[in-house]
Amino acid sequence: xxxxxxxxxxxxxxxxxxxxxxxxxxxxxxxxxxxxxxxxxxxxxxxxxxxxxxxxxxxxxxxxxxxxxxxxxxxxxxxxxxxxxxxxxxxxxxxxxxxxxxxxxxxxxxxxxxxx
Amino acid sequence: xxxxxxxxxxxxxxxxxxxxxxxxxxxxxxxxxxxxxxxxxxxxxxxxxxxxxxxxxxxxxxxxxxxxxxxxxxxxxxxxxxxxxxxxxxxxxxxxxxxxxxxxxxxxxxxx
Numbered sequence: 001x002x003x004x005x006x007x008x009x010x011x012x013x014x015x016x017x018x019x020x021x022x023x024x025x026x027x028x029x030x031x032x033x034x035x036x037x038x039x040x041x042x043x044x045x046x047x048x049x050x051x052x053x054x055x056x057x058x059x060x061x062x063x064x065x066x067x068x069x070x071x072x073x074x075x076x077x078x079x080x081x082x083x084x085x086x087x088x089x090x091x092x093x094x095x096x097x098x099x100x101x102x103x104x105x106x107x108x109x110x111x112x113x114x115x116x
Numbered sequence: 117x118x119x120x121x122x123x124x125x126x127x128x129x130x131x132x133x134x135x136x137x138x139x140x141x142x143x144x145x146x147x148x149x150x151x152x153x154x155x156x157x158x159x160x161x162x163x164x165x166x167x168x169x170x171x172x173x174x175x176x177x178x179x180x181x182x183x184x185x186x187x188x189x190x191x192x193x194x195x196x197x198x199x200x201x202x203x204x205x206x207x208x209x210x211x212x213x214x215x216x217x218x219x220x221x222x223x224x225x226x227x228x
Binding site: 044045109 | 149156157158159160161164174204206208213216217219221222224
């Protein structure tokens with residue numbers, strides 16, 4: 001079974017600064033997807049970024065980018081130019097590429113605080 | 117499009133009571149999922165439905181049943197609620213293998 005580990009329960013960043021959230025995972029599969037989800041106080045789960053394991057290029061979405069190290073099974077999220085609206089819980093998630101209903105396995109989350 | 121909707125948003129039950137959480141999606145998605153989120157933990161899969169007419173157990177299915185009523189709707193039933201089922205419940209749907217899951221707003225359930 002796959003496992004996802006987020007070792008930073010809480011992180012803090014000043015507005016306009018850069019922060020990196022860590023995620024490691026364990027799998028024996030070669031094809032899979034990795035995701036970062038944001039959960040603000042509203043509880044809504046919002047997809048931030050996704051990475052296909054077969055792609056060597058790191059995914060980017062505006063101020064959000066990932067550092068995907070497949071051999072090390074590491075998938076960190078970098079938030080540049082942090083904004084107050086970035087404050088939320090961030091969850092790393094793994095999804096197998098096999099099966100018709102590939103399920104998400106989540107980490108325990110990192111709470112990000114953004115300070116002035 | 118409303119996306120994924122869940123009812124109710126909040127519910128308080130007494131131990132032993134039953135209830136059904138409703139989920140509907142208007143995106144014509146094939147797969148639907150139920151997760152629970154507990155403090156300090158990520159979301160854990162309870163049940164899922166790969167397509168209309170099929171359901172399968174996830175990581176934590178005990179104490180729950182599901183029904184995929186049609187392509188749009190996927191309900192989660194607690195037959196005899198227990199305090200350990202106090203949690204936030206999320207429904208999600210997905211169009212197909214190449215696509216990500218879309219989540220509903222969640223239902224906060226408290227069992228006393």
